[in-house]
Amino acid sequence: MVEITWGDSAGETAAVSVDELKGRLIELDRLAVERPFIVDVTIDSGDTISIALGRETSVLNYISASKMPPYLVSKGGSPAPDAGVVRFGYFGSMTEFPNWQAIPRSDALEAVCSFVAAGTLPENVLWIEV
Template sequence: MQELQAASIPDVERILDELHENFVSEDPQLVTVESNETGDSLAIGLGRDRSVLNYVSSSKDPPYFTSTGELEVDEPIAFRFGGEWSEFPMRNSVPSSVARQAMMHLCITGRLSSVIQWEQD
């Protein structure tokens, strides 16, 4: 698993843009962004029009939080994570642009975005 370092918010945005473009032509991937300050992490699905977000605090202990979107369909959405496919219910997906806004919100404020509804895992 490749680890990249970002020194600023624009660096995070640039890296996520590049990864998204790479994953569109390859396999969609779940990428984890971890805060150097808090150790909290937010995984984001890249390479699709819709994304899934999953939050884990620095303690790595529950509760964990996953995004909740507006779609209620039976088919899953999948992203590769650690070399394996991970499937999520489509109801956990949100538009990729909204997921990116939530990621930037966490990077800037250290808090989960209220733009997204979150369910406790």
């Protein structure tokens, strides 16, 4: 089973099977269109990958079960100081990410499903340490 957590300050949690995960994330993506938000996906090892939903692009974050560095984020375009930001809600607060971290939503969904199935960081995404 995989634990997914999202929502406002109180948060909502659901346990889903690996087979149910993609469908559930697509459902949450539809709900996030009005107010984009982030979903934490935690596997049995305790490692967590977060996916931003509700926009054409997404941002991924990875934190190991130890909560110790390295902390990794997805890398989309080249970093430019004036490239702007993309915003997503995270448990009641708006969180900003530099646009260069944004990747296509379909790539992000594929990456999360791969992470859950294999238990390792997906290779379809470039990762950088922050």
